[in-house]
Amino acid sequence: MGEPQAANEQAANEDAPFDLEPVVASLRAVRDAWRGEQDRHAEFGALGFPSRHAVSRIIDVLAAALFPLRLGPPDLAVENEDAFVRASLQSALPLLAAQVRMELHYSRPERGSPAIERAVTAIADELARRLPEIRRLLDTDLEAAYDGDPAARSVDEVLLCYPCVTAVIHHRIAHELYVLGAPLVARIIAEIAHSRTGIDIHPGARIGESFFIDHGTGVVIGQTAIIGDRVRIYQAVTLGARSFSTDEQGRLIKDEPRHPIIEDDVTIYAGATVLGRITIGKGSVIGGNVWLTRSVPPGSRVRQTQPSISIEAADPFD
Numbered sequence: 001m002g003e004p005q006a007a008n009e010q011a012a013n014e015d016a017p018f019d020l021e022p023v024v025a026s027l028r029a030v031r032d033a034w035r036g037e038q039d040r041h042a043e044f045g046a047l048g049f050p051s052r053h054a055v056s057r058i059i060d061v062l063a064a065a066l067f068p069l070r071l072g073p074p075d076l077a078v079e080n081e082d083a084f085v086r087a088s089l090q091s092a093l094p095l096l097a098a099q100v101r102m103e104l105h106y107s108r109p110e111r112g113s114p115a116i117e118r119a120v121t122a123i124a125d126e127l128a129r130r131l132p133e134i135r136r137l138l139d140t141d142l143e144a145a146y147d148g149d150p151a152a153r154s155v156d157e158v159l160l161c162y163p164c165v166t167a168v169i170h171h172r173i174a175h176e177l178y179v180l181g182a183p184l185v186a187r188i189i190a191e192i193a194h195s196r197t198g199i200d201i202h203p204g205a206r207i208g209e210s211f212f213i214d215h216g217t218g219v220v221i222g223q224t225a226i227i228g229d230r231v232r233i234y235q236a237v238t239l240g241a242r243s244f245s246t247d248e249q250g251r252l253i254k255d256e257p258r259h260p261i262i263e264d265d266v267t268i269y270a271g272a273t274v275l276g277r278i279t280i281g282k283g284s285v286i287g288g289n290v291w292l293t294r295s296v297p298p299g300s301r302v303r304q305t306q307p308s309i310s311i312e313a314a315d316p317f318d
Helices: 001-014 021-038 052-066 078-107 112-149 154-160 164-182 183-198
Strands: 212-214 231-234 238-240 272-275 301-304 309-312
Touching: 052 078, 052 112, 052 164, 078 112, 078 183, 112 154, 112 164, 112 212, 112 309, 164 183, 164 212
Parallel strands: 212 231, 238 272
Antiparallel strands: 301 309
């Protein structure tokens, strides 16, 4: 099978009627022009650039270290669980440090300095120290999904089958890297989760414990969103920005708080869009397909009506 395939490829290369050298040269010229405009010629050194493929493998190993008997190898037993976790972390953390090192060399002016090596070590070490708390938070998320979905028959089913759990595992790790100073690697992790689950959570979003996304497809949670404890949202919910501030040159101002604050015990039903730096008060229920751009007090019930929405007192949502 290998020899015929190689022969076919060689014949295709020999017979190809394409004159590619001008195309290759033109692409190089466009790249060089863009890099010159962005002043990025110096960014491409021997260290390279963080790899989505490498980060994907790292996050899978870290997830297995967090849940070894469910996400680890099939032959793993309780008696060798610690050995597997130790080996997984010994494998994943240096690989993660290498990706962080690439990011810091890419993003910092003091490329190659000892300060970068100290920062790389500190980020990897601190992430390792936070893994037990990440696991504790994920346990609350699993319990919330199991308790909140009558179709769930066990916590193990939730862990193995629910896309929201995959997304939240990625987010809990990505968020820590984001706040520790590796936002690019964190964003890569978030986009891996997005491609795997259809759930888009920016790693900057702050999410409390017992978080449950039911079904999940099409959910978007923006960078500066703050979500309290025991919050449940459904598919196609957006926690987004309403507008974007610009500077004197008309460029977007980065990292400005612009996404909603969702307080504890809030439920947001499918298709709702909540925009801007508004607050959804504790215990509120936001109905399906609502478009909401103003704050609501604790205990609110927000429903879609024609032609507008209504906000009612804290009666049971039906």
